[in-house]
Structures are given as structure tokens and as C-alpha cells.
Amino acid sequence: MTCHKMSQKKIFLVLIVICTVSLLLHRGGHFNWNMEVFHPGCTTLPSHPAPGLKPKQTNIVFLKTHKTASTTMQNLLFRFAERHNLTVALPVQACGHQFCYPRSFASQLIHPHTLPANIITNHMRFNKAELKRLMPNDTIYITILREPASMFESLFSYYSHHCQSFKRVPNGSLEAFLKEPFRYYRPEENESVYARNTLTFDLGGNKDRPATDVLYAKAFAEEVERVFSLVMISEYFDESLVLLRHLFSWDLDDIIYIKLNMRTSSSKRSLTPDLDAKIRAWNSIDAYLYDHFNATLWRRLSALGLECVTREVRLLRQAQEKLMRTCFGNQMPIFRSAAEIKNKDLRPWQPSEKVDIVGYDLPGNISHEAQALCRKYILPEVSYTQMLFNSQSLRHRRIFQKQTTQKSHSLQPPIHTILPRHSQVYRSQLPSTDAVGTPPRKGSTSTQKPATDNKMFKPRFTNTKA
Numbered sequence: 001m002t003c004h005k006m007s008q009k010k011i012f013l014v015l016i017v018i019c020t021v022s023l024l025l026h027r028g029g030h031f032n033w034n035m036e037v038f039h040p041g042c043t044t045l046p047s048h049p050a051p052g053l054k055p056k057q058t059n060i061v062f063l064k065t066h067k068t069a070s071t072t073m074q075n076l077l078f079r080f081a082e083r084h085n086l087t088v089a090l091p092v093q094a095c096g097h098q099f100c101y102p103r104s105f106a107s108q109l110i111h112p113h114t115l116p117a118n119i120i121t122n123h124m125r126f127n128k129a130e131l132k133r134l135m136p137n138d139t140i141y142i143t144i145l146r147e148p149a150s151m152f153e154s155l156f157s158y159y160s161h162h163c164q165s166f167k168r169v170p171n172g173s174l175e176a177f178l179k180e181p182f183r184y185y186r187p188e189e190n191e192s193v194y195a196r197n198t199l200t201f202d203l204g205g206n207k208d209r210p211a212t213d214v215l216y217a218k219a220f221a222e223e224v225e226r227v228f229s230l231v232m233i234s235e236y237f238d239e240s241l242v243l244l245r246h247l248f249s250w251d252l253d254d255i256i257y258i259k260l261n262m263r264t265s266s267s268k269r270s271l272t273p274d275l276d277a278k279i280r281a282w283n284s285i286d287a288y289l290y291d292h293f294n295a296t297l298w299r300r301l302s303a304l305g306l307e308c309v310t311r312e313v314r315l316l317r318q319a320q321e322k323l324m325r326t327c328f329g330n331q332m333p334i335f336r337s338a339a340e341i342k343n344k345d346l347r348p349w350q351p352s353e354k355v356d357i358v359g360y361d362l363p364g365n366i367s368h369e370a371q372a373l374c375r376k377y378i379l380p381e382v383s384y385t386q387m388l389f390n391s392q393s394l395r396h397r398r399i400f401q402k403q404t405t406q407k408s409h410s411l412q413p414p415i416h417t418i419l420p421r422h423s424q425v426y427r428s429q430l431p432s433t434d435a436v437g438t439p440p441r442k443g444s445t446s447t448q449k450p451a452t453d454n455k456m457f458k459p460r461f462t463n464t465k466a
């Protein structure tokens with residue numbers, strides 16, 4: 001009898017154990033997530049803020065390179081800045097949405113309403129001395145590179161209508177260009193920056209050093225390594241974000257993104273090993289940089305622990321999927337060509353009829369909160385820059401008005417400085433505080449339609465000297 005009771009008890013205990021285990025295994029989602037976060041091999045940073053944690057890095061220079069997934073990264077930084085009330089330095093109107101690229105960056109190209117700045121991320125040609133003068137002394141510099149062959153194919157197609165070096169090529173043939181590049185390429189032309197060693201040029205280097213000058217490439221890579229604390233790699237975007245999260249002490253939420261500014265697969269082409277080799281030879285400094293920093297990235301990922309990285313990448317992708325479900329209902333989003341996107345602000349800029357840059361539309365049946373949240377993730381570069389400018393400008397004027405009313409009820413007339421127009425873009429000194437508090441310029445109010453025309457894209461040069 002007792003013996004029978006004992007075995008019943010045992011069976012009962014075994015059942016409880018089985019139940020508990022299966023419950024744990026099938027709980028899914030939340031529970032697994034916590035287990036993973038507190039995995040002993042990976043405790044460098046929890047995914048949520050905890051007391052005693054290093055504060056988040058908020059002063060950042062992101063050098064936005066061309067055709068490298070940098071628009072997605074810029075969107076991530078814009079959203080971070082908005083959530084944390086940070087100021088993003090934005091270009092004066094005469095520069096469009098870029099800092100008068102391909103001119104070298106100068107602090108006078110920043111609109112005074114967007115100073116003092118925490119973050120700078122719009123397209124520019126890098127200029128360390130000017131940035132150092134402008135940014136707080138604890139600023140961290142980061143950038144992103146892409147594999148040179150696929151990058152050049154992308155540049156060749158994206159700028160086929162804007163870059164003379166590419167326009168001269170018969171039938172727009174990449175093969176023809178690479179066979180005799182010097183027949184079509186003119187280094188002195190403004191747009192030649194898209195036709196050779198574009199990454200090197202963006203980073204402030206000399207794109208026209210001959211391929212034989214390996215010492216230059218090596219010295220330049222070392223210089224980049226000294227300035228930039230992290231060089232991300234497009235092909236390993238999520239892994240790069242994990243490194244960024246650790247470097248910046250950010251939360252998992254801070255690195256969630258939706259991919260932006262992509263071509264349809266029909267306007268991409270695959271490359272033969274022969275073309276691949278020719279592109280690398282033509283863009284030899286970029287190729288050197290890429291190989292150098294890809295190796296650096298993987299060394300650093302190994303140092304962090306590849307298991308830990310894989311786990312964080314998985315968490316990031318889970319969070320992304322959840323966001324996609326919130327934003328696009330239960331089905332995954334469909335890429336749409338610009339013409340198909342109903343909301344004009346959400347249409348990405350189209351370089352030509354030959355290249356289709358796809359974007360997203362939001363379904364009408366999601367909640368208002370979801371609309372407001374999701375819109376930010378898919379807002380194209382030009383629209384977002386304009387929107388940030390409007391909100392920062394408003395905040396700037398509000399703070400200024402408060403300061404003047406607090407200071408005194410002086411009878412001085414309001415300051416009516418003419419705000420930076422073309423002539424002031426080239427001032428040699430920093431914008432003075434006199435420019436602060438002037439009424440908004442025409443054309444910078446929210447009623448202005450986002451400048452998505454070709455003029456915004458082309459750098460506008462004026463010959464005015466300071």
C-alpha cells in the first residue's frame with residue numbers, strides 16, 4: 001500500500017517537472033528574452049536602462065557616406081535625437097539638405113538655429129578641424145563603408161544622369177566605362193566625386209592618388225582609424241549596430257530601424273569576378289579602406305564575443321519584426337515605387353527613370369499612435385531634414401524669446417539681422433549670436449513643401465567669397 005502511494009507521489013512529481021519544463025519551453029517571447037539578456041557570457045550591457053549605468057552617448061558625428069545604407073543610419077540618429085531632445089546641426093538653406101557637398105565642410109554651413117549641436121549626420125565632405133571646433137569635446141566620430149564593387153555598381157546606376165563621367169559612356173555601359181575609365185572620367189569636374197574612390201573623397205582624402213601609391217592608402221586608413229571610433233560595414237549592418245550600441249551605451253530600442261532608400265531588385269545587377277576586379281582596381285583606395293575596416297570590425301566583434309553578437313542581432317531582428325507588425329498590420333510591408341506612395345512626404349527622391357528607389361506607405365487602418373510612431377521610421381531623408389529643421393527652429397525661437405523677456409524689458413528694437421543667404425554661407429567666422437531670434441525666413445516654415453526636386457540634390461555653388 002505505502003509502496004503504491006510512494007510511486008503515485010513519484011509520478012506526480014515527475015508530472016510536475018515535465019509540466020514546468022514544457023511550460024518554460026513554450027512560454028516563448030518574453031521569458032526567453034530575459035534569459036538571453038542575462039546570459040552570463042553576455043552581460044556587458046542589459047537591454048534596458050538600469051541604475052548605475054554609463055549615461056548614453058549623445059554627442060555624435062556620423063559621416064554619411066554615399067550609397068552605403070547611411071540613410072537608414074541617419075534616420076536612426078534623427079529619431080534618437082528627437083526622443084532625447086538633442087539638437088541636430090542642419091545645413092543653411094543654400095546648401096539644400098547636404099552641407100554644400102562636395103565642398104569641404106565648414107562650420108558656417110550650419111544654420112544657427114540648429115546650434116549648439118549634439119549630432120551631425122547630413123551629407124558632407126569630412127573636415128576634422130572644422131568639426132572639432134564646433135562639436136563638444138566628448139563627441140564620438142563614426143562612419144560606414146560598403147564593399148567597393150557593389151557600391152560602385154550602385155553609384156554608376158544612381159548617378160547615371162548626374163555625373164558627366166558616367167553620361168559620356170556609350171549605352172550607359174559599366175563594362176565600357178571600366179575598360180577605359182580615363183576616356184570618360186574628368187577628375188576636375190564637380191560630379192567626378194561619384195566616379196572614383198567616393199568613400200575616400202567623403203572622408204576628406206584624395207580620390208585621385210594612383211593605385212600604385214599603396215603607402216598613401218595605408219597612411220589614410222591609419223588616419224581614419226585615429227579619428228573614427230567605429231567604422232561600420234554595410235554588409236554587416238546589424239553586427240555594426242551591436243558594436244555601436246556598446247560603444248554608445250544605448251538601449252536595444254535605440255538601434256531599431258527599417259531599411260530605407262533601396263533600389264528595386266530589377267534595377268540592380270550582379271557582377272562577374274572580372275568586373276569586380278576592375279572596379280577594385282579603379283577604386284583602389286576605397287578597396288584598401290574597406291578591407292582594412294572590415295578586418296577591424298570582425299576583430300572587434302570577436303573581442304565582444306561572437307555568441308553575444310549573434311544573440312543581440314537576433315534580439316534586434318525580433319524587435320524589428322514586432323515593429324513591422326505594429327506599423328504594417330499583420331502582413332509584412334510591401335515596397336512601393338514613389339508614384340504608388342499616397343503620402344507625398346513618404347516618397348523617396350528618384351535619381352532618374354532608370355532607377356527605382358522604393359519606399360513604404362502606411363496602411364490607413366492602424367491606430368493614430370502607430371501612424372505617428374511608424375511614420376518617423378520610413379520618412380525619407382529630405383522630408384525628415386525639413387521637419388527637424390522646422391521643429392528645432394521653433395524650439396530655438398521659443399528659448400530665445402523666453403531669455404529676452406526674462407532679461408529685461410529693454411526698449412531696444414528687435415534685432416533684424418538678415419539670416420544667412422548665399423553671401424553669408426561663406427562667412428569665415430562662426431555665425432554670431434546676432435542671427436539668433438530673427439523671424440523665420442520665408443520658405444523655412446512648415447507650409448513649405450518638402451524639397452524633393454533635383455535642385456536639392458545638386459550642390460549649389462556660389463562664387464561669393466568671405
Ligand SMILES: *[C@@H]1O[C@H](CO)[C@@H](O)[C@H](O)[C@H]1NC(C)=O
Pocket residue numbers: 083084085
Ligand atoms: C523633452 O522635452 C519635452 C518638452 O520640453 C519634455 O516633456 C520631455 O520630458 C523631454 N524629454 C527628455 C528625454 O528629456
Ligand SMILES: *[C@@H]1O[C@H](CO)[C@@H](O)[C@H](O)[C@H]1NC(C)=O
Pocket residue numbers: 137138
Ligand atoms: C571638455 O569640456 C568641458 C566643458 O566644456 C570641460 O570641463 C572639460 O575639461 C573638457 N574635457 C577635455 C578632455 O578637454
Ligand SMILES: *[C@@H]1O[C@H](CO)[C@@H](O)[C@H](O)[C@H]1NC(C)=O
Pocket residue numbers: 170171173176
Ligand atoms: C551600343 O548599343 C548599340 C545598339 O544596341 C550597339 O550597336 C553598339 O555597339 C553599342 N556600343 C557599345 C560601345 O557598346
Ligand SMILES: *[C@@H]1O[C@H](CO)[C@@H](O)[C@H](O)[C@H]1NC(C)=O
Pocket residue numbers: 188189190459460461462
Ligand atoms: C562646379 O560647379 C559650379 C557651380 O555649379 C560651376 O560654376 C563650376 O564651373 C563647376 N566646376 C566644374 C569643373 O565643372
Ligand SMILES: *[C@@H]1O[C@H](CO)[C@@H](O)[C@H](O)[C@H]1NC(C)=O
Pocket residue numbers: 147235294295298
Ligand atoms: C569581411 O571580413 C570577414 C572576416 O575576415 C570575411 O569573412 C568576409 O568575407 C569579409 N567580407 C567581405 C565582403 O569582404
Ligand SMILES: *[C@@H]1O[C@H](CO)[C@@H](O)[C@H](O)[C@H]1NC(C)=O
Pocket residue numbers: 329330331363365366
Ligand atoms: C488592415 O487592413 C488589412 C487589409 O487591407 C488587413 O490585412 C489588416 O489586418 C488590417 N489591420 C488592422 C490592424 O485592422
